[in-house]
Amino acid sequence: MTPPDASGDRWSDLGRPPLNAPGLRRAIVRPDGLWTSLEVVSATGSTNSDLAARAADLPEGAVLIAEEQTEGRGRLDRRWSAPARSGLFFSVLLKPAEVPVERWGWLPLLAGVAVATALSRSAGVDTALKWPNDLLVNVGGEERKAGGILAERTADGVGVVVGIGINVSLSDKELPVPGAGSLLLAGAVSTDRDPLLRSVLRSLDKWYGDWRTAGGDPAASRLQEAYAAGCATLGRTVRAELPGGRSLTGEAVAVDGHGRLVLATEEGMQQPVGAGDVVHLRPWTGAEDTRDGGVS
Template sequence: MTPRDAQDNRWSDLDRPPLNATSLRRALVREGGLWTSLDVVAATGSTNTDLAARADGLPEGAVLVAEEQNAARGRLDRKWSAPARSGLFFSVLLKPAEVPVERWGWLPLLTGVAVATGLSRAAGVDTALKWPNDLLVTVGDEERKAGGILAERAGTAAGGGVVIGVGLNVTLGADELPVPTAGSLALAGAASTDRDPLLRAVLRSLEQWYGDWRAAGGDPAAARLQEAYAAGCATLGRRVRAELPGDRSIVGEAVAVDGDGRLVLATEDGVRRPVGAGDIVHLRPAG
Protein backbone atom coordinates (compact mmCIF):
# COMPACT_ATOMS: atom_id res chain seq x y z
CA MET A 1 0.00 0.00 0.00
CA THR A 2 1.40 3.40 -1.00
CA PRO A 3 1.40 6.38 1.39
CA ARG A 4 -1.41 7.98 -0.66
CA ASP A 5 -3.46 4.77 -0.47
CA ALA A 6 -3.01 4.75 3.28
CA GLN A 7 -4.18 8.36 3.52
CA ASP A 8 -7.28 7.69 1.43
CA ASN A 9 -8.17 4.42 3.19
CA ARG A 10 -11.08 4.95 5.59
CA TRP A 11 -9.55 2.43 8.01
CA SER A 12 -6.00 3.77 7.94
CA ASP A 13 -6.43 5.78 11.17
CA LEU A 14 -9.34 4.68 13.32
CA ASP A 15 -8.68 7.50 15.80
CA ARG A 16 -8.93 10.08 13.03
CA PRO A 17 -11.35 8.85 10.36
CA PRO A 18 -11.88 10.97 7.23
CA LEU A 19 -14.82 13.27 6.80
CA ASN A 20 -17.81 11.85 4.95
CA ALA A 21 -18.26 14.30 2.08
CA THR A 22 -21.44 12.65 0.78
CA SER A 23 -23.13 12.80 4.17
CA LEU A 24 -22.03 16.41 4.70
CA ARG A 25 -23.43 17.48 1.33
CA ARG A 26 -26.69 15.70 2.01
CA ALA A 27 -27.05 17.51 5.34
CA LEU A 28 -25.94 20.99 4.30
CA VAL A 29 -26.47 21.61 0.58
CA ARG A 30 -30.15 22.18 -0.07
CA GLU A 31 -32.44 24.26 -2.27
CA GLY A 32 -32.85 27.75 -0.83
CA GLY A 33 -30.00 27.33 1.66
CA LEU A 34 -26.73 29.25 1.80
CA TRP A 35 -24.41 26.34 1.05
CA THR A 36 -24.38 25.55 -2.67
CA SER A 37 -21.47 23.09 -2.87
CA LEU A 38 -19.17 21.25 -0.49
CA ASP A 39 -15.94 19.54 -1.51
CA VAL A 40 -13.48 17.66 0.68
CA VAL A 41 -9.87 17.20 -0.50
CA ALA A 42 -7.25 15.00 1.11
CA ALA A 43 -4.59 17.69 1.14
CA THR A 44 -3.87 21.14 -0.24
CA GLY A 45 -1.71 24.13 0.43
CA SER A 46 -4.46 26.48 1.59
CA THR A 47 -8.23 26.21 1.19
CA ASN A 48 -8.43 30.03 1.19
CA THR A 49 -5.99 30.28 -1.72
CA ASP A 50 -7.78 27.55 -3.69
CA LEU A 51 -11.26 28.99 -3.18
CA ALA A 52 -10.16 32.58 -3.84
CA ALA A 53 -8.69 31.54 -7.19
CA ARG A 54 -12.13 30.29 -8.27
CA ALA A 55 -14.25 33.01 -6.64
CA ASP A 56 -15.47 34.65 -9.86
CA GLY A 57 -16.75 31.37 -11.28
CA LEU A 58 -18.49 30.07 -8.17
CA PRO A 59 -21.82 31.00 -6.64
CA GLU A 60 -22.02 32.20 -3.07
CA GLY A 61 -21.98 29.40 -0.53
CA ALA A 62 -19.17 27.23 -1.91
CA VAL A 63 -17.39 25.30 0.85
CA LEU A 64 -13.93 23.75 0.53
CA VAL A 65 -12.64 21.44 3.26
CA ALA A 66 -9.17 19.92 3.50
CA GLU A 67 -8.12 16.97 5.63
CA GLU A 68 -4.65 18.50 5.70
CA GLN A 69 -3.12 21.86 4.76
CA ASN A 70 0.60 22.23 4.15
CA ALA A 71 0.73 25.96 3.45
CA ALA A 72 -1.99 27.29 5.74
CA ARG A 73 -1.91 30.98 6.54
CA GLY A 74 -3.11 33.07 9.41
CA ARG A 75 -3.44 36.82 9.65
CA LEU A 76 -0.44 38.75 8.21
CA ASP A 77 0.63 35.53 6.44
CA ARG A 78 1.65 33.77 9.66
CA LYS A 79 2.15 30.05 9.06
CA TRP A 80 0.68 27.15 10.98
CA SER A 81 0.23 23.42 10.43
CA ALA A 82 -1.46 20.41 12.01
CA PRO A 83 -1.49 16.63 11.46
CA ALA A 84 -3.88 15.25 8.83
CA ARG A 85 -7.48 14.78 10.02
CA SER A 86 -6.69 16.35 13.41
CA GLY A 87 -8.96 19.35 12.96
CA LEU A 88 -11.40 21.26 10.82
CA PHE A 89 -9.71 23.21 8.03
CA PHE A 90 -12.16 24.84 5.65
CA SER A 91 -13.04 27.97 3.70
CA VAL A 92 -16.35 29.40 2.53
CA LEU A 93 -17.18 31.91 -0.20
CA LEU A 94 -19.61 34.68 0.72
CA LYS A 95 -20.94 37.40 -1.60
CA PRO A 96 -23.02 39.84 0.49
CA ALA A 97 -23.67 42.20 -2.44
CA GLU A 98 -26.58 43.91 -0.68
CA VAL A 99 -24.42 44.82 2.34
CA PRO A 100 -22.29 48.00 2.13
CA VAL A 101 -18.64 47.07 1.65
CA GLU A 102 -17.62 49.10 4.70
CA ARG A 103 -19.53 46.60 6.85
CA TRP A 104 -17.81 43.52 5.40
CA GLY A 105 -15.16 43.88 8.12
CA TRP A 106 -17.67 42.26 10.47
CA LEU A 107 -17.48 38.94 8.59
CA PRO A 108 -14.50 37.46 10.52
CA LEU A 109 -16.08 38.53 13.82
CA LEU A 110 -19.41 37.04 12.71
CA THR A 111 -17.62 33.81 11.83
CA GLY A 112 -16.07 33.71 15.30
CA VAL A 113 -19.50 34.03 16.91
CA ALA A 114 -20.89 31.33 14.61
CA VAL A 115 -18.05 28.89 15.32
CA ALA A 116 -18.30 29.43 19.07
CA THR A 117 -22.08 28.97 18.99
CA GLY A 118 -21.85 25.81 16.90
CA LEU A 119 -19.14 24.26 19.08
CA SER A 120 -21.09 25.01 22.24
CA ARG A 121 -24.00 23.02 20.87
CA ALA A 122 -22.11 20.14 19.27
CA ALA A 123 -19.02 19.73 21.46
CA GLY A 124 -20.12 21.16 24.78
CA VAL A 125 -17.05 23.41 24.80
CA ASP A 126 -17.07 27.03 25.88
CA THR A 127 -15.13 28.76 23.11
CA ALA A 128 -14.07 32.34 23.74
CA LEU A 129 -13.06 34.90 21.13
CA LYS A 130 -9.83 36.88 21.21
CA TRP A 131 -10.21 39.98 19.07
CA PRO A 132 -9.84 40.02 16.14
CA ASN A 133 -9.60 36.43 14.90
CA ASP A 134 -8.57 33.81 17.47
CA LEU A 135 -10.65 30.99 18.97
CA LEU A 136 -9.78 30.16 22.58
CA VAL A 137 -10.53 27.15 24.78
CA THR A 138 -9.69 26.48 28.41
CA VAL A 139 -7.24 23.66 29.12
CA GLY A 140 -6.96 23.11 32.85
CA ASP A 141 -7.15 26.67 34.09
CA GLU A 142 -5.33 28.19 31.13
CA GLU A 143 -6.74 29.93 28.07
CA ARG A 144 -5.23 28.56 24.88
CA LYS A 145 -5.62 29.24 21.19
CA ALA A 146 -7.38 26.37 19.44
CA GLY A 147 -8.06 28.02 16.12
CA GLY A 148 -8.17 31.10 13.99
CA ILE A 149 -10.12 32.85 11.24
CA LEU A 150 -8.82 34.53 8.09
CA ALA A 151 -11.01 36.66 5.81
CA GLU A 152 -9.76 37.78 2.38
CA ARG A 153 -11.33 39.66 -0.50
CA ALA A 154 -11.45 37.51 -3.63
CA GLY A 155 -12.41 37.89 -7.25
CA THR A 156 -13.48 40.97 -9.19
CA ALA A 157 -15.81 43.60 -7.79
CA ALA A 158 -18.68 42.22 -9.89
CA GLY A 159 -18.21 38.50 -9.32
CA GLY A 160 -16.09 38.27 -6.21
CA GLY A 161 -16.71 38.41 -2.52
CA VAL A 162 -15.01 37.32 0.66
CA VAL A 163 -13.35 33.99 1.36
CA ILE A 164 -13.33 33.12 5.03
CA GLY A 165 -11.04 30.38 6.29
CA VAL A 166 -11.33 28.58 9.60
CA GLY A 167 -8.70 26.37 11.19
CA LEU A 168 -9.64 24.54 14.37
CA ASN A 169 -7.64 21.98 16.36
CA VAL A 170 -9.96 19.12 17.29
CA THR A 171 -8.06 15.99 18.37
CA LEU A 172 -4.51 17.30 18.85
CA GLY A 173 -2.84 15.78 21.89
CA ALA A 174 -0.38 17.58 24.16
CA ASP A 175 2.59 16.03 22.33
CA GLU A 176 1.35 17.32 18.95
CA LEU A 177 0.85 20.98 19.81
CA PRO A 178 2.86 23.37 17.62
CA VAL A 179 3.55 25.57 20.66
CA PRO A 180 2.85 24.99 24.38
CA THR A 181 0.23 27.76 24.41
CA ALA A 182 -1.92 26.03 21.77
CA GLY A 183 -4.97 23.95 22.61
CA SER A 184 -7.58 21.69 21.07
CA LEU A 185 -11.16 20.62 21.68
CA ALA A 186 -9.91 17.26 22.97
CA LEU A 187 -7.59 18.88 25.51
CA ALA A 188 -10.45 21.16 26.58
CA GLY A 189 -12.59 18.13 27.44
CA ALA A 190 -15.01 18.24 24.51
CA ALA A 191 -18.01 15.95 24.81
CA SER A 192 -17.50 15.00 21.15
CA THR A 193 -14.57 15.21 18.76
CA ASP A 194 -16.39 13.61 15.81
CA ARG A 195 -15.58 16.09 13.06
CA ASP A 196 -18.62 15.40 10.87
CA PRO A 197 -21.25 16.66 13.35
CA LEU A 198 -18.91 19.43 14.47
CA LEU A 199 -18.57 20.75 10.92
CA ARG A 200 -22.31 20.46 10.33
CA ALA A 201 -23.02 22.43 13.51
CA VAL A 202 -20.51 25.16 12.68
CA LEU A 203 -21.75 25.63 9.10
CA ARG A 204 -25.40 25.67 10.17
CA SER A 205 -24.56 28.27 12.81
CA LEU A 206 -22.66 30.34 10.24
CA GLU A 207 -25.61 30.16 7.86
CA GLN A 208 -27.95 31.47 10.56
CA TRP A 209 -25.72 34.33 11.76
CA TYR A 210 -24.82 35.37 8.22
CA GLY A 211 -28.47 35.32 7.15
CA ASP A 212 -29.51 37.53 10.07
CA TRP A 213 -26.63 39.96 9.44
CA ARG A 214 -27.37 40.16 5.73
CA ALA A 215 -31.10 40.67 6.37
CA ALA A 216 -30.17 43.59 8.63
CA GLY A 217 -28.14 45.17 5.84
CA GLY A 218 -24.94 44.37 7.66
CA ASP A 219 -25.94 46.39 10.74
CA PRO A 220 -24.22 44.49 13.60
CA ALA A 221 -26.45 45.99 16.27
CA ALA A 222 -29.73 45.21 14.49
CA ALA A 223 -28.56 41.64 13.84
CA ARG A 224 -27.56 41.35 17.54
CA LEU A 225 -24.10 40.41 16.31
CA GLN A 226 -22.31 43.23 18.11
CA GLU A 227 -23.96 42.18 21.39
CA ALA A 228 -23.14 38.50 20.87
CA TYR A 229 -19.52 39.21 19.99
CA ALA A 230 -19.03 41.38 23.06
CA ALA A 231 -20.54 38.67 25.27
CA GLY A 232 -18.10 36.06 23.98
CA CYS A 233 -15.00 38.24 23.63
CA ALA A 234 -12.31 37.36 26.18
CA THR A 235 -10.35 40.48 25.24
CA LEU A 236 -12.87 42.90 26.74
CA GLY A 237 -12.18 44.02 30.28
CA ARG A 238 -8.46 43.29 30.00
CA ARG A 239 -5.47 45.60 29.76
CA VAL A 240 -3.78 45.03 26.42
CA ARG A 241 -1.04 46.41 24.21
CA ALA A 242 -1.90 46.96 20.56
CA GLU A 243 1.40 46.78 18.68
CA LEU A 244 1.31 48.89 15.53
CA PRO A 245 3.61 49.09 12.50
CA GLY A 246 6.73 51.16 13.02
CA ASP A 247 7.36 49.99 16.59
CA ARG A 248 4.43 52.03 17.90
CA SER A 249 1.90 50.74 20.43
CA ILE A 250 -1.21 51.71 22.33
CA VAL A 251 -1.80 50.41 25.87
CA GLY A 252 -5.18 50.49 27.53
CA GLU A 253 -8.17 48.55 28.79
CA ALA A 254 -10.26 46.94 26.06
CA VAL A 255 -13.70 48.36 26.82
CA ALA A 256 -15.81 47.77 23.70
CA VAL A 257 -16.08 46.61 20.11
CA ASP A 258 -17.58 49.49 18.14
CA GLY A 259 -20.03 49.46 15.24
CA ASP A 260 -17.17 49.09 12.76
CA GLY A 261 -15.76 46.02 14.52
CA ARG A 262 -12.83 47.96 15.97
CA LEU A 263 -11.50 47.32 19.47
CA VAL A 264 -11.85 50.40 21.69
CA LEU A 265 -9.03 50.94 24.19
CA ALA A 266 -9.38 53.25 27.19
CA THR A 267 -5.90 54.67 27.72
CA GLU A 268 -4.44 56.03 30.95
CA ASP A 269 -4.82 59.61 29.73
CA GLY A 270 -8.59 59.15 29.55
CA VAL A 271 -8.84 58.85 25.78
CA ARG A 272 -10.76 56.10 24.01
CA ARG A 273 -8.79 54.87 21.00
CA PRO A 274 -10.38 52.52 18.44
CA VAL A 275 -8.01 50.18 16.60
CA GLY A 276 -8.93 48.12 13.56
CA ALA A 277 -7.74 44.61 12.77
CA GLY A 278 -5.83 45.97 9.79
CA ASP A 279 -4.01 48.48 11.99
CA ILE A 280 -2.26 46.10 14.37
CA VAL A 281 0.62 43.66 14.16
CA HIS A 282 -0.04 41.98 17.52
CA LEU A 283 -2.47 42.32 20.39
CA ARG A 284 -0.83 41.21 23.63
CA PRO A 285 -1.64 41.34 27.35
CA ALA A 286 -0.19 44.38 29.08
CA GLY A 287 1.29 43.91 32.52
Protein backbone atom coordinates in the same frame (compact mmCIF):
# COMPACT_ATOMS: atom_id res chain seq x y z
CA MET B 1 -16.41 8.24 -2.68
CA THR B 2 -14.70 9.60 0.41
CA PRO B 3 -11.23 10.87 -0.58
CA PRO B 4 -8.14 9.13 0.80
CA ASP B 5 -5.87 10.76 3.28
CA ALA B 6 -2.51 12.30 2.40
CA SER B 7 -0.79 8.92 2.63
CA GLY B 8 -3.23 7.27 0.23
CA ASP B 9 -4.72 5.00 2.90
CA ARG B 10 -8.05 6.29 4.13
CA TRP B 11 -7.89 4.00 7.19
CA SER B 12 -4.30 4.76 8.22
CA ASP B 13 -5.52 6.31 11.49
CA LEU B 14 -8.72 4.68 12.74
CA GLY B 15 -8.89 7.22 15.56
CA ARG B 16 -9.24 9.95 12.97
CA PRO B 17 -11.63 8.70 10.28
CA PRO B 18 -12.10 10.75 7.11
CA LEU B 19 -15.01 13.10 6.72
CA ASN B 20 -18.11 11.67 5.07
CA ALA B 21 -18.40 14.07 2.12
CA PRO B 22 -21.65 12.62 0.64
CA GLY B 23 -23.31 12.66 4.05
CA LEU B 24 -22.20 16.23 4.68
CA ARG B 25 -23.55 17.32 1.31
CA ARG B 26 -26.91 15.70 2.00
CA ALA B 27 -27.12 17.45 5.37
CA ILE B 28 -25.83 20.89 4.35
CA VAL B 29 -26.48 21.60 0.65
CA ARG B 30 -30.17 22.45 0.33
CA PRO B 31 -32.15 24.46 -2.24
CA ASP B 32 -33.29 26.99 0.37
CA GLY B 33 -29.99 27.26 2.25
CA LEU B 34 -26.80 29.26 1.97
CA TRP B 35 -24.49 26.38 1.08
CA THR B 36 -24.49 25.56 -2.63
CA SER B 37 -21.63 23.06 -2.87
CA LEU B 38 -19.35 21.14 -0.53
CA GLU B 39 -16.04 19.57 -1.54
CA VAL B 40 -13.59 17.60 0.60
CA VAL B 41 -9.99 17.15 -0.59
CA SER B 42 -7.39 14.94 1.06
CA ALA B 43 -4.70 17.61 1.21
CA THR B 44 -3.92 21.07 -0.12
CA GLY B 45 -1.72 24.02 0.62
CA SER B 46 -4.48 26.43 1.65
CA THR B 47 -8.23 26.16 1.25
CA ASN B 48 -8.45 29.96 1.24
CA SER B 49 -6.04 30.23 -1.68
CA ASP B 50 -7.75 27.44 -3.62
CA LEU B 51 -11.26 28.82 -3.14
CA ALA B 52 -10.19 32.40 -3.88
CA ALA B 53 -8.64 31.25 -7.17
CA ARG B 54 -11.99 29.80 -8.26
CA ALA B 55 -14.28 32.39 -6.68
CA ALA B 56 -15.27 34.14 -9.92
CA ASP B 57 -16.68 30.89 -11.32
CA LEU B 58 -18.49 29.78 -8.16
CA PRO B 59 -21.80 30.88 -6.64
CA GLU B 60 -22.03 32.13 -3.10
CA GLY B 61 -22.04 29.35 -0.55
CA ALA B 62 -19.26 27.14 -1.90
CA VAL B 63 -17.50 25.19 0.87
CA LEU B 64 -14.00 23.69 0.49
CA ILE B 65 -12.65 21.41 3.20
CA ALA B 66 -9.19 19.86 3.45
CA GLU B 67 -8.34 16.83 5.56
CA GLU B 68 -4.84 18.32 5.78
CA GLN B 69 -3.40 21.76 5.02
CA THR B 70 0.31 21.97 4.32
CA GLU B 71 0.49 25.76 4.00
CA GLY B 72 -2.29 26.99 6.25
CA ARG B 73 -2.29 30.75 6.71
CA GLY B 74 -3.42 32.99 9.52
CA ARG B 75 -3.69 36.74 9.79
CA LEU B 76 -0.69 38.68 8.48
CA ASP B 77 0.33 35.54 6.56
CA ARG B 78 1.37 33.62 9.68
CA ARG B 79 1.80 29.91 8.95
CA TRP B 80 0.59 26.87 10.82
CA SER B 81 0.00 23.17 10.23
CA ALA B 82 -1.57 20.16 11.95
CA PRO B 83 -1.68 16.37 11.46
CA ALA B 84 -4.08 15.05 8.83
CA ARG B 85 -7.71 14.80 10.00
CA SER B 86 -6.85 16.25 13.43
CA GLY B 87 -9.07 19.28 12.93
CA LEU B 88 -11.50 21.13 10.71
CA PHE B 89 -9.75 23.16 8.02
CA PHE B 90 -12.14 24.79 5.57
CA SER B 91 -13.11 27.93 3.68
CA VAL B 92 -16.45 29.32 2.55
CA LEU B 93 -17.29 31.80 -0.20
CA LEU B 94 -19.63 34.67 0.69
CA LYS B 95 -20.93 37.35 -1.67
CA PRO B 96 -23.00 39.80 0.42
CA ALA B 97 -24.00 42.08 -2.46
CA GLU B 98 -26.79 43.76 -0.47
CA VAL B 99 -24.44 44.75 2.37
CA PRO B 100 -22.34 47.94 2.07
CA VAL B 101 -18.67 47.07 1.59
CA GLU B 102 -17.68 49.12 4.63
CA ARG B 103 -19.52 46.58 6.79
CA TRP B 104 -17.77 43.53 5.35
CA GLY B 105 -15.12 43.88 8.05
CA TRP B 106 -17.62 42.25 10.40
CA LEU B 107 -17.42 38.93 8.55
CA PRO B 108 -14.46 37.44 10.50
CA LEU B 109 -16.11 38.52 13.76
CA LEU B 110 -19.40 37.02 12.58
CA ALA B 111 -17.60 33.77 11.82
CA GLY B 112 -16.11 33.81 15.31
CA VAL B 113 -19.52 34.17 16.93
CA ALA B 114 -20.97 31.43 14.72
CA VAL B 115 -18.14 28.98 15.45
CA ALA B 116 -18.09 29.68 19.19
CA THR B 117 -21.87 29.22 19.38
CA ALA B 118 -21.71 25.95 17.46
CA LEU B 119 -18.81 24.46 19.43
CA SER B 120 -20.37 25.32 22.77
CA ARG B 121 -23.49 23.45 21.68
CA SER B 122 -22.08 20.48 19.75
CA ALA B 123 -18.77 19.85 21.55
CA GLY B 124 -19.79 21.02 25.01
CA VAL B 125 -16.77 23.32 25.10
CA ASP B 126 -17.10 26.94 26.17
CA THR B 127 -15.37 28.84 23.38
CA ALA B 128 -14.33 32.46 23.81
CA LEU B 129 -13.17 34.99 21.24
CA LYS B 130 -9.92 36.87 21.27
CA TRP B 131 -10.27 39.97 19.13
CA PRO B 132 -10.05 39.95 16.19
CA ASN B 133 -9.79 36.36 14.95
CA ASP B 134 -8.86 33.72 17.55
CA LEU B 135 -10.94 30.97 19.16
CA LEU B 136 -10.02 30.25 22.78
CA VAL B 137 -10.73 27.24 24.99
CA ASN B 138 -9.85 26.40 28.59
CA VAL B 139 -7.27 23.66 29.09
CA GLY B 140 -6.43 22.89 32.72
CA GLY B 141 -7.44 26.37 33.82
CA GLU B 142 -5.36 28.02 31.09
CA GLU B 143 -6.77 29.95 28.15
CA ARG B 144 -5.44 28.53 24.89
CA LYS B 145 -5.96 29.11 21.20
CA ALA B 146 -7.80 26.26 19.49
CA GLY B 147 -8.63 27.93 16.21
CA GLY B 148 -8.49 30.98 14.03
CA ILE B 149 -10.30 32.78 11.26
CA LEU B 150 -8.98 34.49 8.14
CA ALA B 151 -11.18 36.58 5.81
CA GLU B 152 -9.88 37.75 2.43
CA ARG B 153 -11.52 39.72 -0.38
CA THR B 154 -11.71 37.95 -3.72
CA ALA B 155 -9.72 39.34 -6.66
CA ASP B 156 -12.87 40.63 -8.37
CA GLY B 157 -13.94 42.45 -5.21
CA VAL B 158 -17.43 40.94 -5.13
CA GLY B 159 -16.88 38.34 -2.46
CA VAL B 160 -15.04 37.28 0.67
CA VAL B 161 -13.41 33.93 1.37
CA VAL B 162 -13.60 33.11 5.07
CA GLY B 163 -11.16 30.45 6.22
CA ILE B 164 -11.64 28.64 9.53
CA GLY B 165 -9.23 26.31 11.29
CA ILE B 166 -10.20 24.40 14.45
CA ASN B 167 -7.93 22.02 16.36
CA VAL B 168 -10.18 19.09 17.23
CA SER B 169 -8.23 16.00 18.36
CA LEU B 170 -4.66 17.26 18.78
CA SER B 171 -2.88 15.79 21.78
CA ASP B 172 -0.35 17.64 23.93
CA LYS B 173 2.52 16.16 21.92
CA GLU B 174 1.02 17.33 18.62
CA LEU B 175 0.48 20.98 19.54
CA PRO B 176 2.39 23.37 17.27
CA VAL B 177 3.32 25.60 20.24
CA PRO B 178 2.84 25.22 24.03
CA GLY B 179 0.13 27.90 24.13
CA ALA B 180 -2.10 26.11 21.65
CA GLY B 181 -5.08 23.93 22.53
CA SER B 182 -7.69 21.64 21.06
CA LEU B 183 -11.27 20.57 21.69
CA LEU B 184 -9.96 17.23 22.95
CA LEU B 185 -7.71 18.86 25.54
CA ALA B 186 -10.56 21.15 26.57
CA GLY B 187 -12.71 18.14 27.47
CA ALA B 188 -15.03 18.02 24.46
CA VAL B 189 -17.93 15.58 24.76
CA SER B 190 -17.31 14.61 21.14
CA THR B 191 -14.47 14.97 18.64
CA ASP B 192 -16.47 13.48 15.75
CA ARG B 193 -15.73 16.01 13.03
CA ASP B 194 -18.81 15.36 10.89
CA PRO B 195 -21.42 16.63 13.40
CA LEU B 196 -19.06 19.39 14.52
CA LEU B 197 -18.73 20.66 10.95
CA ARG B 198 -22.46 20.43 10.32
CA SER B 199 -23.10 22.45 13.47
CA VAL B 200 -20.58 25.13 12.50
CA LEU B 201 -21.92 25.50 8.96
CA ARG B 202 -25.52 25.72 10.17
CA SER B 203 -24.54 28.35 12.72
CA LEU B 204 -22.72 30.33 10.02
CA ASP B 205 -25.81 30.14 7.81
CA LYS B 206 -27.97 31.52 10.62
CA TRP B 207 -25.71 34.38 11.71
CA TYR B 208 -24.83 35.37 8.15
CA GLY B 209 -28.50 35.33 7.14
CA ASP B 210 -29.51 37.59 10.02
CA TRP B 211 -26.61 39.98 9.35
CA ARG B 212 -27.38 40.14 5.63
CA THR B 213 -31.10 40.67 6.24
CA ALA B 214 -30.17 43.63 8.48
CA GLY B 215 -28.07 45.13 5.69
CA GLY B 216 -24.91 44.28 7.62
CA ASP B 217 -25.94 46.40 10.59
CA PRO B 218 -24.13 44.76 13.54
CA ALA B 219 -26.52 46.22 16.10
CA ALA B 220 -29.78 45.37 14.33
CA SER B 221 -28.60 41.81 13.67
CA ARG B 222 -27.46 41.51 17.32
CA LEU B 223 -24.02 40.50 16.08
CA GLN B 224 -22.25 43.31 17.92
CA GLU B 225 -23.98 42.34 21.18
CA ALA B 226 -23.17 38.65 20.73
CA TYR B 227 -19.54 39.33 19.89
CA ALA B 228 -19.08 41.55 22.94
CA ALA B 229 -20.69 38.91 25.18
CA GLY B 230 -18.25 36.25 24.00
CA CYS B 231 -15.11 38.36 23.65
CA ALA B 232 -12.48 37.47 26.26
CA THR B 233 -10.44 40.54 25.31
CA LEU B 234 -12.96 43.02 26.70
CA GLY B 235 -12.28 44.18 30.24
CA ARG B 236 -8.59 43.38 30.01
CA THR B 237 -5.63 45.68 29.76
CA VAL B 238 -3.83 44.95 26.50
CA ARG B 239 -1.05 46.30 24.39
CA ALA B 240 -1.67 46.66 20.68
CA GLU B 241 1.57 46.44 18.76
CA LEU B 242 1.27 48.55 15.63
CA PRO B 243 3.37 48.76 12.44
CA GLY B 244 6.64 50.65 12.69
CA GLY B 245 7.37 49.57 16.25
CA ARG B 246 4.57 51.71 17.74
CA SER B 247 2.27 50.43 20.46
CA LEU B 248 -0.88 51.46 22.30
CA THR B 249 -1.78 50.26 25.79
CA GLY B 250 -5.18 50.48 27.44
CA GLU B 251 -8.20 48.65 28.75
CA ALA B 252 -10.28 47.03 26.02
CA VAL B 253 -13.70 48.53 26.73
CA ALA B 254 -15.79 47.91 23.59
CA VAL B 255 -16.01 46.72 20.02
CA ASP B 256 -17.41 49.63 18.00
CA GLY B 257 -19.83 49.62 15.07
CA HIS B 258 -16.98 49.10 12.63
CA GLY B 259 -15.67 46.02 14.45
CA ARG B 260 -12.70 47.90 15.89
CA LEU B 261 -11.43 47.32 19.42
CA VAL B 262 -11.75 50.42 21.59
CA LEU B 263 -8.95 50.96 24.12
CA ALA B 264 -9.29 53.33 27.07
CA THR B 265 -5.80 54.73 27.63
CA GLU B 266 -4.25 56.13 30.81
CA GLU B 267 -4.56 59.58 29.25
CA GLY B 268 -8.34 59.29 29.35
CA MET B 269 -8.72 58.79 25.60
CA GLN B 270 -10.80 56.10 23.92
CA GLN B 271 -8.82 54.95 20.91
CA PRO B 272 -10.22 52.47 18.35
CA VAL B 273 -7.81 50.11 16.59
CA GLY B 274 -8.68 48.08 13.52
CA ALA B 275 -7.62 44.51 12.84
CA GLY B 276 -5.63 45.62 9.81
CA ASP B 277 -3.58 47.98 12.00
CA VAL B 278 -2.58 45.51 14.73
CA VAL B 279 0.48 43.29 14.42
CA HIS B 280 0.00 41.64 17.85
CA LEU B 281 -2.47 42.09 20.67
CA ARG B 282 -1.09 40.95 24.01
CA PRO B 283 -2.21 41.03 27.65
CA TRP B 284 -0.37 43.80 29.48
CA THR B 285 0.66 43.62 33.13
CA GLY B 286 3.05 46.54 33.14
CA ALA B 287 6.11 44.34 32.48
CA GLU B 288 7.68 43.58 29.14
CA ASP B 289 6.43 40.22 27.87
CA THR B 290 7.44 39.05 24.41
CA ARG B 291 5.89 35.61 24.58
CA ASP B 292 3.54 34.82 21.73
CA GLY B 293 2.00 31.64 23.10
CA GLY B 294 0.49 30.85 19.73
CA VAL B 295 -2.51 33.09 20.30
CA SER B 296 -1.65 36.18 18.28
